[in-house]
């Protein structure tokens with residue numbers, strides 16, 4: 001039995017069954033607080049860990065919008081759930097060379113990952129929630145952050161719960177499932193409120209669907225394989241697909257402008273990732289193969305190119321970001 005499983009069994013025995021939302025929240029809080037899960041030896045690999053090109057294209061998109069908005073000197077780089085800080089380091093290299101000198105603010109709860117982020121980006125500041133970010137023009141990025149926030153599952157109008165069963169946990173009901181996520185709506189609403197008041201833009205990148213639809217998407221990944229959601233509590237990554245229609249709705253309601261949703265591959269190609277790959281390969285002939293396969297993994301439909309989607313939220317005073325027209 002995992003340490004978290006023991007704690008959750010005690011909690012359920014004391015309180016009664018807990019919602020899927022509470023279960024997912026407890027599992028992910030424990031999981032991220034106790035490890036660096038990324039890379040070949042870990043549980044999963046994210047786009048910034050595939051190649052520096054990913055963060056560089058994001059840095060270029062942010063730098064372009066910042067310049068066209070008049071290069072406000074009080075703007076900050078902000079990132080939600082920055083993992084190892086790899087994306088931030090790659091994006092900031094491009095932003096700094098474009099003249100951006102603003103502060104770096106991270107929203108991160110894991111002490112282990114805060115440490116890694118501090119090594120990648122010296123001088124960063126940390127916050128526990130999106131609401132704690134300062135009210136300044138934002139150059140904000142969230143890659144695979146929303147998918148880790150807890151979802152509710154509703155079956156026939158009733159919230160699905162997790163109970164203790166023989167040898168483990170079980171769901172209290174089955175049937176057609178509808179998911180929603182107050183935690184995501186709240187995070188998006190906080191970002192959009194800040195954009196509406198202080199200016200800036202936000203890039204939200206995650207796997208998910210463009211339209212709200214019924215269906216179960218909650219999944220567990222461990223050692224690069226799908227696993228059972230209710231097993232190994234706290235020792236595997238729990239995620240659910242992001243409903244980009246819900247993201248857009250929450251952002252608009254809080255006063256931000258929202259771009260159309262693009263597939264990650266198409267968006268990266270529009271931003272010029274192919275030219276960046278060519279330049280990297282020319283400068284590093286020994287890396288031609290590595291750069292080529294990273295480009296393919298980030299952009300092709302059988303890699304991360306189609307499953308992952310991108311949307312930008314921006315202040316109405318800022319121009320629409322590049323790549324979405």
Ligand code: SAH
Nearest residue numbers: 032046081082083107108109110143144148
């Ligand atoms: N963006 C990174 C990491 C994605 S994994 C990358 O692309 O590599 C999810 C990240 O979100 C981790 O850094 C995790 O610790 C953080 N995280 C998860 N839930 C969180 C929460 N509720 N509040 C703040 N950070 C959270």
